Amino acid sequence: MEDDLMQNTNLEQDFLLFLKEIQGYKEALALMEWDSRTISPANALESKADVIGFFSTKIHKLSTSKKMGDFLKELKKKSNNDVLHEIIRVCEEDYSRSSKIPAEEYQEFVTLQSKAEIAWQEARNKNDFSILSPYLQKLVDFNKQFANYWGYEDQPYDALLHEFEPGMTTKKLDAIFSKLKKDLVALLTEIKHSTKDNHTFSLNESFEKNEQNDFIVYTLKKMGYDFNRGRIDETIHPFEITINPDDVRITTRYDESDFRMALFSTIHEAGHALYEQNIDKKYANTPVFDGASMGIHESQSLFWENFIGRHPLFWKNNRDDFLRNAPKSFKKVSFDDFYKQINEVKASFIRIEADELTYCLHIILRYEIEIALINGELKVEEIPKLWNDKMEAYFGIRPKNDLEGVLQDIHWATGDFGYFPTYALGYMYAAQLYQKASEEIKIEELIEENDLIQIKAWLSEKVHQLK
Amino acid sequence: MEDDLMQNTNLEQDFLLFLKEIQGYKEALALMEWDSRTISPANALESKADVIGFFSTKIHKLSTSKKMGDFLKELKKKSNNDVLHEIIRVCEEDYSRSSKIPAEEYQEFVTLQSKAEIAWQEARNKNDFSILSPYLQKLVDFNKQFANYWGYEDQPYDALLHEFEPGMTTKKLDAIFSKLKKDLVALLTEIKHSTKDNHTFSLNESFEKNEQNDFIVYTLKKMGYDFNRGRIDETIHPFEITINPDDVRITTRYDESDFRMALFSTIHEAGHALYEQNIDKKYANTPVFDGASMGIHESQSLFWENFIGRHPLFWKNNRDDFLRNAPKSFKKVSFDDFYKQINEVKASFIRIEADELTYCLHIILRYEIEIALINGELKVEEIPKLWNDKMEAYFGIRPKNDLEGVLQDIHWATGDFGYFPTYALGYMYAAQLYQKASEEIKIEELIEENDLIQIKAWLSEKVHQLK
Numbered sequence: 001m002e003d004d005l006m007q008n009t010n011l012e013q014d015f016l017l018f019l020k021e022i023q024g025y026k027e028a029l030a031l032m033e034w035d036s037r038t039i040s041p042a043n044a045l046e047s048k049a050d051v052i053g054f055f056s057t058k059i060h061k062l063s064t065s066k067k068m069g070d071f072l073k074e075l076k077k078k079s080n081n082d083v084l085h086e087i088i089r090v091c092e093e094d095y096s097r098s099s100k101i102p103a104e105e106y107q108e109f110v111t112l113q114s115k116a117e118i119a120w121q122e123a124r125n126k127n128d129f130s131i132l133s134p135y136l137q138k139l140v141d142f143n144k145q146f147a148n149y150w151g152y153e154d155q156p157y158d159a160l161l162h163e164f165e166p167g168m169t170t171k172k173l174d175a176i177f178s179k180l181k182k183d184l185v186a187l188l189t190e191i192k193h194s195t196k197d198n199h200t201f202s203l204n205e206s207f208e209k210n211e212q213n214d215f216i217v218y219t220l221k222k223m224g225y226d227f228n229r230g231r232i233d234e235t236i237h238p239f240e241i242t243i244n245p246d247d248v249r250i251t252t253r254y255d256e257s258d259f260r261m262a263l264f265s266t267i268h269e270a271g272h273a274l275y276e277q278n279i280d281k282k283y284a285n286t287p288v289f290d291g292a293s294m295g296i297h298e299s300q301s302l303f304w305e306n307f308i309g310r311h312p313l314f315w316k317n318n319r320d321d322f323l324r325n326a327p328k329s330f331k332k333v334s335f336d337d338f339y340k341q342i343n344e345v346k347a348s349f350i351r352i353e354a355d356e357l358t359y360c361l362h363i364i365l366r367y368e369i370e371i372a373l374i375n376g377e378l379k380v381e382e383i384p385k386l387w388n389d390k391m392e393a394y395f396g397i398r399p400k401n402d403l404e405g406v407l408q409d410i411h412w413a414t415g416d417f418g419y420f421p422t423y424a425l426g427y428m429y430a431a432q433l434y435q436k437a438s439e440e441i442k443i444e445e446l447i448e449e450n451d452l453i454q455i456k457a458w459l460s461e462k463v464h465q466l467k
Numbered sequence: 468m469e470d471d472l473m474q475n476t477n478l479e480q481d482f483l484l485f486l487k488e489i490q491g492y493k494e495a496l497a498l499m500e501w502d503s504r505t506i507s508p509a510n511a512l513e514s515k516a517d518v519i520g521f522f523s524t525k526i527h528k529l530s531t532s533k534k535m536g537d538f539l540k541e542l543k544k545k546s547n548n549d550v551l552h553e554i555i556r557v558c559e560e561d562y563s564r565s566s567k568i569p570a571e572e573y574q575e576f577v578t579l580q581s582k583a584e585i586a587w588q589e590a591r592n593k594n595d596f597s598i599l600s601p602y603l604q605k606l607v608d609f610n611k612q613f614a615n616y617w618g619y620e621d622q623p624y625d626a627l628l629h630e631f632e633p634g635m636t637t638k639k640l641d642a643i644f645s646k647l648k649k650d651l652v653a654l655l656t657e658i659k660h661s662t663k664d665n666h667t668f669s670l671n672e673s674f675e676k677n678e679q680n681d682f683i684v685y686t687l688k689k690m691g692y693d694f695n696r697g698r699i700d701e702t703i704h705p706f707e708i709t710i711n712p713d714d715v716r717i718t719t720r721y722d723e724s725d726f727r728m729a730l731f732s733t734i735h736e737a738g739h740a741l742y743e744q745n746i747d748k749k750y751a752n753t754p755v756f757d758g759a760s761m762g763i764h765e766s767q768s769l770f771w772e773n774f775i776g777r778h779p780l781f782w783k784n785n786r787d788d789f790l791r792n793a794p795k796s797f798k799k800v801s802f803d804d805f806y807k808q809i810n811e812v813k814a815s816f817i818r819i820e821a822d823e824l825t826y827c828l829h830i831i832l833r834y835e836i837e838i839a840l841i842n843g844e845l846k847v848e849e850i851p852k853l854w855n856d857k858m859e860a861y862f863g864i865r866p867k868n869d870l871e872g873v874l875q876d877i878h879w880a881t882g883d884f885g886y887f888p889t890y891a892l893g894y895m896y897a898a899q900l901y902q903k904a905s906e907e908i909k910i911e912e913l914i915e916e917n918d919l920i921q922i923k924a925w926l927s928e929k930v931h932q933l934k
Contacts, residue, residue, distance in 0.1 A: 024521045028495035035498060043695045044714035051711075054491045228510045244518075247511035 012084060015071045019087070020285040022062050023244075029055040030243045036114075038233045038251060049114030056110035057103070063091075064099040087286045094287060097163070100149040109142045113415045120413035121236065129384055129402045132413060137380040139415040140373050147374065157374045160418030164294040165425060170371065173421055177364045180424075184361050185394055191345050191357075192396065203341055205327035209254040209262075215322050216252070216266050222318075223304060224456040225250075225270045226277055237410045238265045238352070240272035240301075245284045248276045258353075259326070260342060265352060267309040271301035274456055278464035292466070294419060298426025299433060300463065306356050307434045308447060308455065312339050317450040347395035349404035356427075358395065363424040365390045366409075370417050433463070479551060482538045486554070487752040489529050490711075496522040497710045503581075505700045505718060516581030523577035524570070530558075531566040554753045561754060564630070567616040576609045580882045587880035588703065596851055596869045599880060604847040606882040607840050614841065624841045627885030631761040632892060637838065640888055644831045647891075651828050652861055658812055658824075659863065670808055672794035676721040676729075682789050683719070683733050689785075690771060691923040692717075692737045693744055704877045705732045705819070707739035707768075712751045715743045725820075726793070727809060732819060734776040738768035741923055745931040759933070761886060765893025766900060767930065773823050774901045775914060775922065779806050784917040814862035816871035823894075825862065830891040832857045833876075837884050900930070 032052050036045055062068065072092050075084070098106075116135035123131035147156035155170045162168070221227070226248075235251040242248045250269040255261035275291055283289040291297035308314055315322075315338070323331050330338070345355045351362040369386060372378035378386065387405045392398045399405035411419050437443040437458060446454050496519065503515050529535065539559050542551070565573075583602035590598040614623035622637045629635070688694070702718040709715045717736040722728035742758055750756040758764035775781055782789075782805070790798050797805070812822045818829040836853060839845035845853065854872045859865045866872035878886050904910040904925060913921050 021521070024518045027515075027518050028499060028522065031498055031502060032495060035502075039698065041694070041696050041698055041714050043693075044711055047711055047713060048494075051491045051494050054488070055495065226510075227508070229508050231506065231508055244511055244514050246514060247508050 011071075011074055011078065012081070015075060016285070018062075018067065018071065019091070019287070022059060022287075023285045025055055025059045025062070027244050029059065030241055034233075034241050034243065034249060034251075036117075037237075037239065038235050045118055046115075049118060050111065052114045053107065053111035056113075057107040060098055060101075060106045060110075061103055063094055064101075064103070068095055069099070083282055087283070087288050090286070090288045093166075097150055101146060105142075105145070109139075109415065112138055112142070113413075116413045116415065117410065120407070120410060124236070124403060124407050127401050127403050127407070129407060130381075132407070133380050136383075136412055139412065140380060140417070142415065143417045144374055144376070155371075155375075157371050157418060160374065161421065162418075164416075164419050164422050166293060168295070168421070168425070173367065176428075177367060177421075177424070180360055181364050181394070184357065188345075188347060188358060188361070188395065192347070201329065201333050201337065201341075203260065203330070203338075204257050205329055206256055207259045207327055209256055211325035212254060212256075212259050212262055214325050215318075216263055218321060219263070219267060219309075219318070220270050222450070222452045223267070223270055223274060223308075224453045225273055229277055230273055232266065238269050240269045240276065242276045242289075245276075245279070245281055245289060248273045261353060264305050264309055268301040268305040271304035272297060274304070274459065275300045275464050278456075278460040280465050292463075294422035295425035295429055296463065298423050299429035300426075300459065302423075302426050303430040303433055303459070307430060308452065310343050310356070311447055313444065313447040314450075315339055315342070317448070347397045349391070349397065349399050350408055352408075360424045360427060361394050363420050365394060366420040367424075370420065374417060433459075436462075478538075478541055478545065479548070482542060483752070485529075485534065485538065486558070486754070489526060489754075490752040492522055492526050492529070494711050496526065497708055501700075501708050501710065501716060501718075503584075504704075504706065505702050512585055513582075516585060517578065519581045520574065520578035523580075524574040527565055527568075527573045527577075528570055530561055531570070535562055536566070550749055554750070554755050557754050560633075564617055568613060572609075572612070576606075576882065579605055579609070580880075583880045583882065584877065587874070587877060591703070591870060591874050594868050594870050594874070596874060597848075599874070600847050603850075603879055606879065607847060607884070609882065610884045611841055611843070622838075622842075624838050624885060627841065628888065629885075631883075631886050631889050633760060635762075635888070635892070640834065644834060644888075644891070647827055648831050648861070651824065655812075655814060655825060655828070655862065659814070668796065668800050668804065668808075670727065670797070670805075671724050672796055673723055674726045674794055676723060678792035679721060679723075679726050679729055681792050682785075683730055685788060686730070686734060686776075686785070687737050689917070689919045690734070690737055690741065690775075691920045692740055696744055697740055699733065705736050707736040707743065709743045709756075712743075712746070712748055712756060715740045728820060731772050731776055735768040735772040738771035739764060741771070741926065742767045742931050745923075745927040747932050759930075761889035762892035762896055763930065765890050766896035767893075767926065769890075769893050770897040770900055770926070774897060775919065777810050777823070778914050780911065780914040781917075782806055782809070784915070814864045816858070816864065816866050817875055819875075827891045827894060828861050830887050832861060833887040834891075837887065841884060900926075903929075 029052065032048060032055070036048050036052065040048060068091065072088060072095060075088055076092075101109075112135065116132065116139060119132045119135045123129055143160060144156065147159035150159040150162070152159040157170045158168075161170065161173075217227075217232075220232070229246045230248045230250065233249065233251050235253060238250070238252050240248070240250045250266065250273050252262045252266040252269065275297060279289055291300075316335070319335065319338070333341075343355065345357045347358060348354055351359070351366075354362050365387070368390065369378065369383060372386075373380070373383075383406050384402050388398050391405070434443065437455070441454065441458050443455060443458075446452070499515060499519050499522070503512055503519065507515060535558065539555060539562060542555055543559075568576075579602065583599065583606060586599045586602045590596055610627060611623065614626035617626040617629070619626040624637045625635075628637065628640075684694075684699075687699070696713045697715045697717065700716065700718050702720060705717070705719050707715070707717045717733065717740050719729045719733040719736065742764060746756050758767075783802070786802065786805070800808075810822065812824045814825060815821055818826070818833075821829050832854070835857065836845065836850060839853075840847070840850075850873050851869050855865050858872065901910065904922070908921065908925050910922060910925075913919070
C-alpha cells in the first residue's frame, strides 16, 4: 500500500504535500509545548503562550480551509487507495468538526488555554484556586459553546466526549460508572475495615533522583522504548508528546521520598510512547499518525503501568536490579511485603498516584463534576467544595487544600472536558487486552522470562499498527 | 518613544502585527534549531531539517512578500516615529537583499544548510571530509550566485561580507589582515624560539563536568547573565541563540581534561547573550532586535572572554572559588604560573581554543580560503590540503587529520561565507571598547572589586541599547 502513494495522481500528491505543511506547524507547536512544560526559562512562558496560540490557530485555519474542503470533496470521488481513504476519513472528521468553530473564537480559545496553563502552575505554586478560577470559567463556557456548534443527540457532554472517544455517550458511561462506583465504594470500605494491613516498613525512604533514574531507564529499554527516537525529561505533570514519528518524548516527576511516583508514571508515559513509536509510518505526516482514540491510547499506558509494571513476576525478575541503587532498608523487605506495598490499595488524594482499585473512583468524581459544569448546574468557583465533598463521600477522606484536590490535574486548565472518562475506559480496555494476550501469547510466561519486547511486538501488531 | 508606538496609525499597527507574525515563525525556528543542535534524538534530525527548511522559507517569503514591500513603501512616506524609522530601515535592507533571491532557490539553500549541518556532524564522527564535501561545494555555488544577485562594486566577496558586517570590504580587510598576518607570524616565531616557557605543571588534569559547571554558573551570574531569561545546555560547537527576548540560551562543550574549553567558551557565549538580553525591548518582535553587526556582536563575546575572563585581577578575585572544585594539583600552582598558563600563547589547531595572539591568524587563514572559493580559484575538495599548508606556513604545525583542520568549524556547513572576518573585527572592536571603558568607568578598578555588573551596565548603555 505504501507504494501506491508513489503512484498517486497529482491531486493526491498535492493533498499529501498540503498535509505535510500542516504537519510542519504541528511539529513546531509540539516542540514549543514540550519546551514550555519542561525546560523553558520561566520569564519566557507568557510570550511563548502567544506564539503557541498563533500556531494552533494557523493549524486550525489550514485544517478548516476551503483548500482542505476542496481537496476532500475531490478526493472522495476519485481515490481508491486504502491508505489515502483512511487519511481522508480522519481529515474529514476533523474538518467537519473544526469548521463549525469560528476562527476568531478558536484563536481566543487556544490563547486562553496557554494562559490558563500558566495560571494553573501559579495557582499550584501559591495553593490558590482563585488564580485559576476565572480562566477555568471561560474554558467551560467555550466548551459549552463548542458542544452546541458540534451538535449532539442526547446531552451536550456527548459532543465533548466524541472529541476524545468517538461514539462514546453520557448514557453509556452513566450506566457503567454508576455500577462501578457502587461496587468500588463498597470494596474500598471493606478494605478500610480490613485488619490485614500489616506492613511494618516504609517505601518512603529518601531515594536520590539520579539513582532512581537508572532503574527507570533500564525498564524503558526492556519495554522497547527507543532512545534514539525519544528522550526523557522532568516536568510537573508527566506527559508523552510526539514531536515527529522519530521524536517521541516522555517526561516524569521525581519524588525523592517516594520512588513509585517517577517509576510508575514513567512506565505509564512510556506505554503511550510505545504506541506512537510503532504506528505504521505510512501514515507519517498525516493526522492518522495518532492513536485510534484516547481510551485506546490510555489502554496502552495503563497496560504497561499496572498489568506489567506491578506484576509479581516482573518484580521477581527485576527486583535485584531495582535494589542495587535503592535505599538499604528496602533490601530487608521480603518479596511479598514489597510486592504488596507497590500494589497497596488505599484512599488517597492524587489521581496519578492512585492504585488500580481506587483510580476509577477519581475519574468518576471528575466525570460527575464535568457533566454538572457543562450542563450549567455548577459554577467553577463551587468546584473545590463539591470536589472535597465527593472525596469524602466516595473515599472517606477530605483534601486539606486544593493541591490535594482540584488543582492536581492539568486537564481542565488546558480546556479539556470529556477527556477524563477515557482513563477509566483505558483501564477496561487494558484488562481486555491482557485477557486476550493470555490466550494469544501466554503473556505471563513472557513476563516470567522478562521478555517484554515480545509483549511490545504483540501490542504493536494488534493495537499500534491497526486503524 | 515607546509610547509613540501606541499612537500609531492603523497602517503602522498592521505593520507591527505583520512583523510579530514573522517573529512567531522565527521563534519556532530558533527553538527547532536549538533543539537540533543540543538535545534532539539522533534519528529525528533529518526530518527536522525539512521542517526547519520549511520555516526558513516561510520567513523568507513573508520578508520579501508584496505585503512587506507595500508596507515599506507606504510607511516611508508617512512615518515620523524614530523607533519605527529604525524598524523600517532594517526591514527594507532585508527586503531589498532577500527579494533578489528567487524563492525556490532560497528554499533549496536552507534545506541544504540543514542537511549539510548533519553531514558535518557525520563527517566529524567519521573524520571524513568527503562526507561534507559535496554539500559544501553546493553551498559555495549558492553563495557565488547570491553575490551576483546582491551585486558588488569591487569583488563578489564584498557582497557576502555585507550580510554580516555592513560596509566592510575585501579591500579594507586585505589591508588590515596582510599587515596583521605579517606581524603575528613574526611574533609567533619569536615566541616559539623564546626560552621563557617554563611551566612545570599541567592544567590538563581530569576535572569532572559537574564540578566545572559550578564555577561557570557562578561566573555567568557575576557577569549578570539572567537565568530566568535563559539556560545553558551542551552541544558540539558552542553557540548562543535567542528564542525570544526573554529566552536567550547559551550552550557549551565540556572537556574533562581541559577546563578552559568549557569555561572560556561559555563566558564567550554569555557575552553574546548579555547583548541579546539587554537590547531595548521597544524593538521586540521586530528584526531590529538583534546586534548592530556580527563584528559588534563578537566584540561583546571576546570582550568578556579575553579582556575580563583572562584578566589577572579577575583571577585574583575568583581563583579561590575556582579552586574549590578543581583538581587538587591546581592548588599547588602559584598565581603567576596559573595566570600565565591560561594566557599561554602557542600555535594550535583549533580556532575556538586559540589564544589571543594566534586567534586572528586562524581567521586570516579562513578568510583567504573563502576568497579563493568565492572567486572560483579553489575547489572544495582542495580545501584540506590548502588549509594544512597554510597552517604550516603561518603556525609551523600541520594537522594530523581534518578534525584538527577544516572540519572543526560549523560555519561553512551552515552556508556562511564572509562571517569569519567578523571575529577578527570583533577582537579589534573589543580592544577599542576596553580602552574606552578604561577612560569612562575605570574598568580595572571594577574588575579588581569583582563588580562585573557595572561593566555589563556600561556595555548595555554604550553598545547593547544603541542602534
